[in-house]
Amino acid sequence: MCSAAFAGSATAAACRPAGELRPVAPRELGTAVATRRAGRPCVVLLDEHLLCDDGRVELQPVGPTRIISLLPGSAAETLQQRFGDALSSILSPEPGAPALLVAIRTALRDAAADDRLLSLEAERRRLAGEITKLNRIGIALSTERDQERLLNFILTTARDFTCSDAGSLYIVEKDASGTKRLRFNNSQNDSLPHLELVKFTIPVSKSTLAGYVAVTGEPVNIPDAYLLDPKAEYSFNPAFDQRTGYRTRSMLVLPMKNQDDQVIGVLQLINRKISRTATLTAADIDNVVLPYDDAALELTLSLASQTAISLTNNQLYEGLKESLVELKQTQAQLVQGEKLASLGQLTAGVAHEINNPLAFSRNNTHLAHERVTKVARRLAVQRWLEAGTGGDPQARVAAGRAILDKLKEDKELGPDAKDVIADLGSMPAPKQLELLKMFFSYVSQSREQKEGSIEEVLARTQKVLEECFIGLDRMAEIVLGLRNFARLDEAQFQNADIDEGIxxxxxxxxxxxxxxxxxxxxxxxxxxxxxxxxxxxxxxxxNLVNNAIDATPRGGEVHVHTRVNGAWVEISVRDNGEGISDANISKIFDPFFTTKPVGKGTGLGLSISYRIVMEHQGTIAVTRDETAGVTFLIRIPTEPKDPGTRTEGAAKAAESP
Structure with a gap:
């Protein structure tokens, strides 16, 4: 750009090879520079004819602009302070054409370089923004477990990337008969923000756009939905536009393929706008809506695939969680089943252990009851005799008859008591008292001679009861042992007496x-x-002791030892039985592995034992003795770092001598 005076000079004619010369008026200079075609380098040849009446320069350099001063020296110094690096050269008011041509070309190169730097900076910022968005998308795809939130996020992101006015998502699902259908699941529309989402399903068929993409797995890019190729297998359904007044123009329909190359959904983008914030109306649709380009296709196709992979992974994750829950439940059932199986094997032994004290406690209880009953009868007889002859004769006879009724139950005195009762019926009252006194005296003397005094009988009865208590205590000990073994009320991680449990x-x-x-x-x-x-x-x-007993021949020994060794509690179980072969020693902790006959073992005892020791953050090892038998060594920490979790490095060990 230059003044009209310079444009008409001979020097200007010599400079035309460097570029187009555009004369401007002094007050139009700033506007001309600001409104020139974007990205076009500009050089201003600033001479005295471009100065305003007050000597100012009406110029604010915009974009790739360079200034060549053709002003006197003092004015040039002022320009240097004002325009800085935008001032490319300072020449004399009447420079030679060669020098000016070189200066113009240099300024143009500098301006072009500035333009390139600005373009690169804009591209850098754009790419940085996309990287930020992609990072956010990557985080969402890897962390979001809610399918609806994930689908809405992906649809919004795809529309942001492509400046789409609207978009929708279809998900492939199967109906009750197993036939695949497309479910219209998500919809967004900037022009119709309050539109109610109505979910529906359509067949997976090539007749519709979404169905065609779902069947073929190929994207479809449509510049104008109302100008489809008549030979296309699919068609556009204008029902939505007719119902709402919306106008669909460009469309991008993409398959959502997972890692197995299966289409699990369809992403549909509608009406790519010149900017994300542009408002779309039917009147200016030609000016606002653009076709989707290859960059938009490539980016959103990748996004659709990543979304499909994430959705599939989420489904696998949920399935894995359910399987893990089922596995834990099954594992707990196996542990409980193994415990019940172990207790079942011990039922006969425990019943025998309880039966012995139960038998003699029961017998002694009957004996004590019999002796106490006899003592009660003797005390009744003794009190009647001690009462003497005083009192009402009829009352004493009645009291005597009541005692006779009790003596009838006595195995030894019962027949005599019945005879006395029969004799009393034909006697007068005084004779009845004499007969009762004579019989009761006989009973008292004969019982004392045979059984001893009442105090002696009670003393023997007390001893019998003490023996009952011993039996009952033994049964209580056995029941307590069973409870302590199961410890159903102590299933949590806690401080416990390990030796007492053993x-x-x-x-x-x-x-x-x-x-x-x-x-x-x-x-x-x-x-x-x-x-x-x-x-x-x-x-x-x-489990270990029971296995050791089964493996030890008659006359053998099983020994259990506990101790503290440094930071570990050690429990060893040693037997002198048959030992373990080289082929089996590495498999003894495997689930369902057993050397016992069919029906004699589940093969889960050692496997469950190994897992329990791991829960204690410990180790379990087996070694073969030099002569015969094996030793199992359990080690658990005295001070566990995190109760109930498995420690790194905790592992089973199987060693040979």
Missing amino acids: RQTLMILSNNARDKGVKLTSDLTLTRPYACFPAKLNQVVL
Whole structure:
């Protein structure tokens, strides 16, 4: 740009090869620079003819603009302060054409470079914004578990990326008969923001746009929905436009393919606008709506696929969670089943253990009852005799008859008592009293001679009752042992007496060991409670000891030992039985592995024991002794870091000598 005076000069003619010369008036200079075609480099040849009447320069450099000063020296210095780097060169008011041509070309190159830098900066900001959006999308795709929120987020994001006025999502589902259908699931429309969403399904068929994309798995890019190729297999349904007054123009319909290349949905974008905030009306649709370009297609196609993968992963995740819950329930049932199986194997032994004290307690109770009854009869006879002859004779006869009724129940005195009752019926009252006194004296003397004094009988009865208490205490001990073994009221992680739990477990197993001729011994040296799952730890010890008894021949021994070794509580179970072969030692903790005959073992005991020890953050190892038998060593921490969780590095160990 230059003054009209310069444009008509000979120097201007020599400079025309450098570019177009455009003369402007001084007060039009700023507007001309600001309104030139975007991105076009501009050089202002500033001479005295472009100065306003007051000597000012009506110019504010915009975009890629460079200034060449053709003003006197003092004015040029002022320009330097005002325009800074925009001032490209300072020449004399009448420079030679060659020098001016070089200056113009240099200024144009600088302006073009500035324009390139501005374009690159704008592109950088655009890409940075897209990267931020993509990062947000990636986070949402990997963390969002709610399908509806995820689908709405993806639809909004796709519309933001492509400046789409509207969009919708279809999800592939199966009806009751197993036929695939497309469910219209999500819809957004800037022009109709309050439009109520009505969900419906359509067949997966090539006759519709969404159905065609679902069947073929290929995207469809439509510049104008009302100008489809007559040969196309699909058609556009204008019912929505007719019902709402909306005008559909450009469309981009995309398949949502997961990692298995299956189409699980269809993303539909409608009316790409010149900007995201542009308002769409039927009158200016030609000026506002653009076709979707390849960049929009590529970006949204990738977004649709990532969404499909995320939805599939969410479905797999939910299925995995359900499977995990079922697995834990099954696992708990297996643990409980194994415990019940172990208790079932011990039922006969426990019944035998209870039956012995129950039998003699029951017999002694009957004996004590019989003796107390006899003492009561003797006391009644003694009180009648001590009453003497005083009082009403009829009342004394009646009291005597009542005592005779009780003596009838006595095995030894019953027949005599019945005879006396018969004789009393034919006697007068005085004779009845004499007969009663004679018979009761006989009873008192004969009982004392045979049974001893009443005090002696009571003393023997007390001893019998004490023996009953011993039997009852033994039964209580057995029941307590069963309760402590199961510890149904102590299923949580807590401080417990591990040695006491082992004692009760050995008590439960004692009859089984005795029947098989195996000696059970123990050396329990723990001095305080330790954190554990008491019931579960008891089950581990029961499994190991029970297996050891089964593997030990008659006359053998099973020994249980506890101690504290550094930061670990150690429980060892040693037997001198048949041992474990090389082929089996590495498989003993595998679920359902057993060497017992069919019906004799579930193969879950050691597997469950291993898992329980892992819950205690411990280890379980098995070693073979040099002579015969094996030793199982359980180690659990004395101070667990996180009760009930598995510690890194905790693992089973199976070693050979």
